[in-house]
Amino acid sequence: QQGIDLVARAFLQSGDVVLTEEPSYLAALQVFASYEATARPVATDADGLDPDAAAAALKQSRVKLLYCMPNHQNPAGTTLAANRRGALLRAAAAAGVPILADEAYLHLRYDAGEPAPLAAADPEAPVLTVGTFSKTISPGLRVAWIAGPAPVIARLALLKQVTDLHANSFTQRMVHRYVAAGHLPAQVAHLRGAYREKRDAFLRALDQHLTGQATWTRPAGGMFLLLRLPSGRSATTPLSSALDQGVAYVPGAAFFPAGGGEETMRLNFVSPPLTDIGEGVARLARAIA
Numbered sequence: 001q002q003g004i005d006l007v008a009r010a011f012l013q014s015g016d017v018v019l020t021e022e023p024s025y026l027a028a029l030q031v032f033a034s035y036e037a038t039a040r041p042v043a044t045d046a047d048g049l050d051p052d053a054a055a056a057a058l059k060q061s062r063v064k065l066l067y068c069m070p071n072h073q074n075p076a077g078t079t080l081a082a083n084r085r086g087a088l089l090r091a092a093a094a095a096g097v098p099i100l101a102d103e104a105y106l107h108l109r110y111d112a113g114e115p116a117p118l119a120a121a122d123p124e125a126p127v128l129t130v131g132t133f134s135k136t137i138s139p140g141l142r143v144a145w146i147a148g149p150a151p152v153i154a155r156l157a158l159l160k161q162v163t164d165l166h167a168n169s170f171t172q173r174m175v176h177r178y179v180a181a182g183h184l185p186a187q188v189a190h191l192r193g194a195y196r197e198k199r200d201a202f203l204r205a206l207d208q209h210l211t212g213q214a215t216w217t218r219p220a221g222g223m224f225l226l227l228r229l230p231s232g233r234s235a236t237t238p239l240s241s242a243l244d245q246g247v248a249y250v251p252g253a254a255f256f257p258a259g260g261g262e263e264t265m266r267l268n269f270v271s272p273p274l275t276d277i278g279e280g281v282a283r284l285a286r287a288i289a
Helices: 002-011 026-034 051-058 082-095 150-164 169-180 184-210 239-244 274-288
Strands: 017-020 038-041 063-068 099-102 127-132 144-147 224-228 264-268
Touching: 002 026, 002 063, 002 099, 002 127, 002 144, 002 150, 017 026, 017 051, 026 038, 051 063, 051 082, 082 099, 144 150, 184 224, 184 274, 239 274
Parallel strands: 017 038, 017 063, 063 099, 099 127
Antiparallel strands: 127 144, 224 264
């Protein structure tokens, strides 16, 4: 989260434009708004950002940054298709606009194929990659990283120093020792197995209880999916009933930077115990009905 803020501080001024997916990560949208920048969504589908739409948007006035989550996006769980990545990077390079690639969920993939960061598609492209150990080791550590062109990283390091001097040294050393000891691959494998089982159970329950009442994304990884009610229905309306039944979700409208999305809700499929997922989705279906 601080990495997003540092990049925004380095590149944005009041009135500038940040291109985003639609929907997009709410906390990033809040960062951009805090610098009085406008988040402008680019056409997005099940395969991620449309590179042709992005190329056109990158030519617009005052566009200073493109922000995306290329792998297992929050809130929809979508992944940018491999055949779109090169075109997106070329468009950004041609426009002289850096891409801020948020790879927080990169390693949490449950389907076949090893995930790759967006920057791997072209190491020379103007990509700043932010990653974190919060999703793979522990959220309480608050240890993350950012990678990109050396001159930009030097600038961000100065901004980081101005902000808080440095991240907590003790937790940095904890993470270093954990990774250096070779524990991370086994931890990621464990999470993938556990979260895959939960995702599959969640999707089965949605198929059983909500087919015909809603549609939803089917993520290859990550922690979230986006459920969409029929047009004209508000996802906020069933929330009170759902909460009364012990089920919580996030209404999706806040993830849509240009408005809309009132019929959507973000669902977290990794937090509930596996044994509670079926009953939880059944209760959600009753609240929606």
